[in-house]
Amino acid sequence: MSVLSTGTGALLAFQRALSTVSHNVANVNTEGYTRQRVDFAARRPSDYGYGHVGNGTQVADIRRLADELATSRLLDSGGELARLEQLSTLTGRLDTLFSDSATNLAGVWSDFFDSVSALSSNAAGAAERQNVLAEAGALAGRFRQLDGQLRALDSEVNNKLLAGASEISRLAGEVARINGEIGSDASKAAPDLLDRRDQLVAELVGFTGGTALSQDGGPISVFTAGGQPLVVGVQASSITTVPDTYRPERLQLALEGGGTTTVLDQRALGGSMGGLVEFRNTVLDPAAAELGRIAVAMAATFNEGHAAGMDLYGNLGGSFFDVPAPLVNQHAGNAGNASLQARVGDVSALSGQDLVLRFGEGGWTALRADTGEAVPMTGSGTAADPFVVAGISLEVSGSAAPGDRFLLQPTAGASGSIGVAISDPSRIAAALPVRGSAAVSNIGSGVLSGLRVEAAGNPALLQEATIEFLDSGEYMVDGAGPFDYTPGQRISANGWSVVLDGVPAAGDQFVVARNGTGSGDNGNASRLANLDDARVVSGGTMSLNGAVGGLTTMVGSAARQAEYAADAQQVIHNDAQAARDAVAGVNLDEEAANMLRLQQAYQAAAQIISTADTMFQTILSAVRR
Structure with missing residues (x-):
């Protein structure tokens, strides 16, 4: 009977071990599965007086081969990878849009200024004027x-935050339930249940x-990157979205619990939600602000x-473009x-x-x-003395309370309100409002240029003015003066300025007067055609063309940096995954060897039972005799 018992116990032990190996093989492709191993232990021996006789083997434990350090490292790298992948994907889409x-x-920008340049070659041409309006509209x-x-893209971020909040709440609830x-x-829990929780x-x-922290080997508590609790034991927090205090159309993640709603620190978020917020704050908003700055600078300068x-x-000429006012949102x-x-x-x-x-x-x-x-901010905020800050003038009305x-x-959003202010091609101010001429009696070599x-x-801009030279070094304007003159200097009056080529003589006169209707003069069109190279942004250090190129470069650089960071983190995550799989992953070769070894052991245990049966039959035969 002892031989039969030993064989039967071994048979059952090896059968359960084979079932565990089969379970490992079946879950080779199950994400998050941790392989299991059967630990055998000798059964308590029997004391027959002359000595202790063994009673075979039994299953002592079925263990998860988990490495907590490797799992923790994989958890950290996974959260960072999710953040960088989200950031890289959205930034790449923005880069594609601008490149x-x-x-x-860049294309329509060049087409517009090319059309203005073409107008300067034929300032009175109807086709050229119509083309300028068409390209301006484009x-x-x-x-x-x-x-x-x-x-x-901003709306997409909102939608993903909404979906993410719902999923976070669901996952937190599931973790808390499994904790219960x-x-x-945890050592007494089913290994598959622990895998599900992980x-x-x-x-x-x-x-x-x-992070995720184990509490005395039992429940796991999960905290956000900002330290807010998502799961504490069997208690799960609920994540929701709330409007931004300045911009209600934008959503922020918030934690609900204890009857209060706490807005999460958006800058401290990690994971895919952190990637969304980081994209919006560090890439999308600066791109929108810079696009608006270019639009405002171009329209205002033109x-x-x-x-x-x-x-x-x-x-x-009046306004050619409609320039929107800056946005001011109250808290x-x-x-x-x-x-x-x-x-x-x-x-x-x-800026x-x-x-x-x-x-x-x-x-x-x-x-x-x-x-x-x-x-720095100057002024008092009144209509006569507005606040001036970063190139913006502000007028305050009403009464503010402390803390408001x-x-x-x-410039954010300004590009969405840019429009063409005129529709009549004849309203394009291609000509200069004044023109200059020299008196026919002049004897010097002076010639008007650069008007x-x-x-x-200036209210006197269109009034006729006469420049009269007393000699080659002095002049008067409409009797005012005399003024010193140096060859090549600009002569200014009534809001205009002019340069003389050559040397004027005493008594020479030059007249600057109002231009006539229907003029084919291209003086102003020539100046407008070159405004894209005017250094009017960044304190006069950058041209409009430079700003357009800078915007494309800024977004492209952000996209490349995000891509490189995501690629690097993918390598780190792969290493962490490999380290975890080296301990907890299923190796089919190893499992095949275990299965063959256990199969042979199972067959041997069956042979023990067969031998016990033979012994029993021998005893029965001896008794029958």
């Missing part, structure tokens, strides 16, 4: 199209980043140049009734950087929205 010839800004349309795409099933001693934790950290010309009707918690009206004051001082305007006991202050760094805040976005308008708003 593809079918959607970028350029404004491209600005609006790009802005629409940026808004669509496992109880306080997989859910990995997915949860993939959304938010963060308008200024256009205002210095004269159209075919004999009128001074949702403001207690006062103050409002701020903003307008662009100095194009060269525009596109969002600013927070705060009212306190010491008055108004301006801070950078991203860093909190103070920004406003978000100033100088241009310096101040289109």
Whole structure:
């Protein structure tokens, strides 16, 4: 009977071991599965007086071959990989938008200024004028199209945050439920249940980043990258979305618990949700602000140049483009009734950087929205003396309460409101509003050249003015003077300036007077055609063409950096996965060897039972005799 018992016990032990090996093989492709191993132990021997006789083997334990350090490393690398992959994917899409010839800004930008250059060759040509309006409409349309795409990406981030919040809450609830099933001693829990929990934790950290901590070998608590609890034991937090306090159309992740809602620190988020927020804050918003800055700078500069010309009707040029006002959004918690009206004051001082305007006991202050760094601000905020900050003029109406805040976005969204202000080709101010001529009685070699308008708003601009030289070194303008003259210097009056080539003689006169209607003069069109090379942004250090190229470079650089970071993190994650799989992964060759070894052991145990049966039959036969 002892031989039969030994064989039967061994047979059952090897059968369970074979089942475990089969379970490992069956889950070779199951994500997150940890291979299991059967530990055998000798059964308690029997004491027969003359000695102890063994009673075979039994299954002592079925263990998960998990390495907690490797699992933790894989968890960390997975959360970081999810963040960088999200950032790289969205930034790459934005880069394609600005670099593809079918959607970028550079093509239509060049076409517009080329059309203005063509107009300067035939300032009175109807076809050339119509083409300028058509290309201007295409350029404004491209600005609006790009802005629409940026808004669509912003909306996509919102939708992904909504979906992510729901999934995070579901995963956190599942982890808490399994924590309850496992109880306080994970060593007694089913290995597959522990695998399921680890997989859910990995997915949860993939959304938010963060850490997972085991509590005394039982429940696992999960925290976001910012340290907020998602799961503590059997208690799960709920994640929701709330509107941004300055921009209600934008959503932020928040933690619900204990009857309160706590907005998560968006800068501390990890995982795919952190990648979304990082893309929006560090790539999308700067790109939208820079696109708006280019649009505003181009439109304002072109308008200024256009205002210095004269159209075919004999009128001074008005605004060619519609330039939108900067956006000012008040904080949702403001207690006062103050409002701020903003307008662009100095194009060269525009940075596109969002600013927070705060009212306190010491008055108004301006801070950078991203860093909190103070920004110089002058003025008193009245209509006569507006605030001036970063190229923006601000007029305050109403009364602000201490602590009230406003978000100033100088150029964000401006590209979506750019439009062409005129529709009549004859309204294009291609001619100069004034023209110069020399008296026929002049005896010197002086010739008028380089006539241009310096101040289109001067009320005396169109009045006739006479420049009379007393000698080659002095001149008078309409009897005013005399003024010293050096060959090559500019002579200025009434908002215009002119240069003389050659040497004037005493008594020589030059007249600057209003230009006539229907003039084919191209003086202003020539100047407008070269405005794309004017250094009017970044404090006068960069041209408009340079700003367009800089925008493409900025987005492209961000895309490459995000791609390189994601590729590097993928290598780190692969190493972490390999380290985890080296311990916990299923190796089919190893399992095949184990199966062959256990199969032979099983057959041997069966032979023991067969031998015991033979012995038993021998005893029965002896008794029958």
